[in-house]
Amino acid sequence: METVHTYKREEPATKRSSRLHPIYKDRHLYLMLLPGLLFFIIFKYVPLYGIVIAFQDYDIFRGIRESEWVGWDTFKEVFAYSDFWVIFGNTLQISVYKILFGFPAPIVVALLLNELGNRYFKKYVQTILYLPHFISWVVISGIVLTIMSPTNGVLSIVYEWFGMEPKNLLADPTAFRIILVASDIWKDLGWGTIIYLAALTQVDPSLYEAATVDGASKWRQTWHITLPGIRNVIVLLLILRIGLLMNAGFEQILVMQNSAVLEVSEILDTFVFKFGLQQGNYSFATAVGLFNSLIALVLILGAQWISKKFGEEGLM
Amino acid sequence: MPNTYKKVMLVAIAASVLAGCSSNGNSESSVKPSSSSSPSPSSSSTASPASAEASKEAPTTLKLAVIEMYPGVSFDNKTTHYIEEKTNTKLEITAIPGAxxxxxxxxxxxxxxxPDIIQLGTDALEMKFTKSGLLLPLNASFDKTPNLQKFGEDGIWDAMKHSDGNVYAIPIRGSAIDNIPIYRKDWLDKLGLKVPTTIDEYYAVADAFSNKDPDGNGKKDTYALSGWTAxxxxxxxxxDQVFGAYGTLPNSWLLQDGKLVWGSIVPGALDALKFLNKMYKGxxxxxxxxxxxxxxxxxxxLKGVIGAPVYRYFLMDSSNLNNYYEPLKQNNPNAEFVEGGILKGPGDSVGFRMLTRRGWLKTAVLNSSPHVDAALRVLDFLASDEGNKYMNYGEEGVDYKVEGDLLTKTITDDQMKQEGIGQLRLAFNALYDQTSPRYRELFDYAHKIGYKDPADGLVVENNTKQVELDQYxxxxxxxMIMSDGPIDNMFADYVAEWKKRGGDALTQAFNDAYQEKNKQ
Structure with missing residues (x-):
């Protein structure tokens, strides 16, 4: 046995040395990869161990090792929670609205910007569009509150012009969702155009020349040259965006919601934060978080599969 | 073997995608607890398990985790050193921000x-900690801490007592009531109205305050009532004055026929909500x-938008730390508030919400502390007249002076904070020596019209549903207040759902605790 064992051990060793060669050759590249790799291992993979909390009756003082195992009980509790499906529905609904209206918006704006002749005017507009991206949601929420205020806001003056009674739109369930989606688009519209503008520079200018010669209008050129030219970028970003479907905007909603619109604005993330973390139900929070991640995984794989079906490159 | 390898790879890939998904968002919650460890502030104090007698020479190092009372103010100040000197300790304090x-x-x-000494806020956490056996029973050593024993003799220790007969936490003591009904006196005078005494009079005042332009600027920009979310x-x-007139207080216990009833679900609450709904429409x-x-x-x-709410009575006097009076005067020199009483409704009225005697902040000693004696020494000193007076006002002759029976601060609020006066409220009993006769009059009046929570001091160990139910x-x-149509059905649905969500069980638990307490 011993001899066989040593023999077996030696063979792959020689094999490995020959395999090692390219790694050795590119060792500097691998070295540069290392910090990123370590980041993911330490901060993304190792904490995955914490998922076991979802299957325990986790007591923060007894720790993972000594807490009691309860199997799927926490998940049963989650799904039986009176508001869970309402919250789940809200998450999907707000997120779908944001994708439906928020995803095409930067594409349209990028196309419009691309058509601008004056370079300085273009830069000027771009910079102004970027700005809101750097403002935190807390500040934006303050701005929205001030604009929407029925007692002393800008909007109340507009209402008065039309001889209407000012309403508190932030306390109106229908209006609140529109405000959520609109302020989200406003904040990240400019930022989103950057990638598309970069992609637009890759479209071969000779195609436009040929089209002009053939007498194609601007609209035709956009439809047949520009959009197909950036199609792969659009699909890639859409897949990534769909992967984030379950993140309906934690920060934004947390700072903007109030009791009157809680029923339409409570999403999984804010619920986990309030019920799980602030009230110390760690197992519950982990179970909801895990459920959330699983859906995101399914979504991203599904989007990937569909894009492959349509002959696009996808992520992997 | 290869099969297992494949499986491992699959799991790894799935995990990577999972990690990728959560990387951008907020699901850190799902995996955080295991990886988060706060760096401990210099745990160099390796003093051997305490021998209190020997510590007469060398000061004992105590670690404290307390709520941050004055953000940004260091604990390296006169008051902390004073406590250290008096109790022969060295305090290593970690201040945790309130949010x-x-x-x-x-x-x-x-x-x-x-740490040796911690602070906590909610009853829920106190129950959780005692359930895990973390906290030291304080009553066991009351014979060694006479001041601490005296601190809560007037019923506080009864309120803090758990079902096992032990006291685990010291509440921070202050006024039992902050809010009473207040009315803008200058508005009443201008409109020729009197402080209302019945719910109908209140409606007339509210209507005039809101729709008869009491501030005389020609615009509809004043209201009787408002509220807030926290x-x-x-x-x-x-x-509360409206609910009180209909014989209830929402999110509070009432005593009816010897039983505890939740004030949010009684029929009176529906009448009050109808009244508020009418006010909202008006x-x-x-x-x-x-x-x-x-x-x-x-x-x-303070700006003069709201004229008839239930709010802080110290709006009417300038001699208190959180001075609301001067900013009110700055905004409107004529502004003056006047206190009102309990409104007479169709049935029996109840008074105004009082704060729990169990305190908004509590101090406890950890069982695991190696320096229990020193920790109790600190708490006992702060509970003493000498220690408590220092915590309230600082040093006599330097920070305040006494003239007759009136105590006057000679330093500004900011200096007071820098010196650490009132910063370490471990066993704190707010004193009112410095206040004016008017303030004391209001203080006494507020306590007179308060409704004493019959469930206050009941220790219900399984109360985790409370927060959720209150939010609901x-x-x-x-x-219901904002509803356009009738609200009777909405209220009925709400009551049924409240009961289903754990309200019934909670009521049962509180009634059991109440019966138990009254038997004794």
Missing amino acids: DFENKLQIMLASGDK NGGFDLSTS KMIDPEFVTDNSARFKDKV TGQQYVK
């Missing part, structure tokens, strides 16, 4: 960083009552 305070404390403890829950206390409630926070609410009271109540109440 999310309890969550941070729990993570700190879970990561193995065990921590995701709607605060209902600003309209533009007497600020439409922003649900979107404002407490700071914006306060601002509106706030949400439904707001809907």
Whole structure:
């Protein structure tokens, strides 16, 4: 046995040395990869161990090792929670609205910007569009509150012009969702155009020349040259965006919601934060978080599969 | 073998995607607890398990985790050194900011960083800690801490007592009531009205305050009532005078026929909500009552937007630390508030919400502390007349002077904070020596019209549903106040759902505790 064992051990060793060669050759590249790799291992993979909390009756003082195992009980509790499906529905609904209206918006704006002749005017507009991206949601929420205020806001003056009674739109369930989606688009519209503008520079200018010669209008050129030219970028970003479907905007909603619109604005993330973390139900929070991640995984794989079906490159 | 390898790879890939998905968002919650460990502030104090007698020479190092009373103010100040000197200790203090305070404390403890003395806020956390056996029973050593024993003799220790007969935490003591009904006196005078005594009179005053332009600027910009939202829950206390007139207080226990009843679900609450709904339709409630926070609410009271809420009685006097009177005067020199009483309704009225005797902040000693004697020494000193007076006012002749029976501060509020006066409220009993006769009059009046919570001091160990139910109540109440149509069915649905969500069980638990307590 011993001899066989040593023999077996030696063979792959020689094999490995020959395999090692390219790694050795590119060792500097691998070295540069290392910090990123370590980041993911330490901060993304190792904490995955914490998922076991979802299957325990986790007591923060007894720790993972000594807490009691309860199997799927926490998940049963989650799904039986009176508001869970309402919250789940809200998450999907707000997120779908944001994708439906928020995803095409930067594409349209990028196309419009691309058509601008004056370079300085273009830069000027771009910079102004970027700005809101750097403002935190807390500040934006303050701005929205001030604009929407029925007692002393800008909007109340507009209402008065039309001889209407000012309403508190932030306390109106229908209006609140529109405000959520609109302020989200406003904040990240400019930022989103950057990638598309970069992609637009890759479209071969000779195609436009040929089209002009053939007498194609601007609209035709956009439809047949520009959009197909950036199609792969659009699909890639859409897949990534769909992967984030379950993140309906934690920060934004947390700072903007109030009791009157809680029923339409409570999403999984804010619920986990309030019920799980602030009230110390760690197992519950982990179970909801895990459920959330699983859906995101399914979504991203599904989007990937569909894009492959349509002959696009996808992520992997 | 290869099969297992494949499986491992699959799991790894799945995991990587999972990690990728959560990387951008907020699901850190799902995996955080295991990896988060707060760095412990210099755990160099390796003093051997305490021998209190020997410590007469060398000061004992104590570690404290307390709520941050004055943000940004260091504990290296006169008051801390005074305590250290008096109790022969060295205090290593970690101040935890008030927001999310309890969550941070729990993570700190879970990561193995065990202070000797901690502070906590909610009853729920106190129950959780005692259930895990973390806290030291304080009553066991009352014979060694006479001042501490005296601190709570007037019923406080009874209120703090758990079912096992032990006291685990010291509450911070202050006024038992902050809020009473107040009315803008200058508005009443201008409109020729009197302070209302019945609910109908209140409606007339509210209508005049809101729709007869009491501030005389020609615009509809004043309201009788408003409210605010804090921590995701709607605060209902600003309209307690209306609920009180209908014989109830929402989110509070009432005693009816020897039983505890939850004030939010009794029929009187529906009548009060109908009244508020009528007020809302009549533009007497600020439409922003649900979107404002407490700071914006306060601002509106001081700016003269809201004229008849239930709010701080110290709006009427300038001799207190949180001075609301001077900013009110700055905004409007004629502004003056006057106190009102309990409104007479169709049935029996109840008074105004009092604060729990169990305190908004509590101090406890950890069982695991190696320096129990020193920790108790500090708490006993702070509970003593000498220690408590110093914590309230500082050093006599330097920070304050006494003339007759009136005590006057000779330093500004800011200097007071820098010196650490009132910064370490471990066993704190707020004193009112410095206040004017008018303040004391209001103080006494407020305590007279307060409704003593019959469940106060009941220790219900399984009360985790409470927060959730209160949030649900706030949400439904707001809907009913703002509703366009009739609200009877909405109220019936709300009551049924409240019971189903754990309200019935909670009521049962509180009644059991109440019966148990009264048997003794």
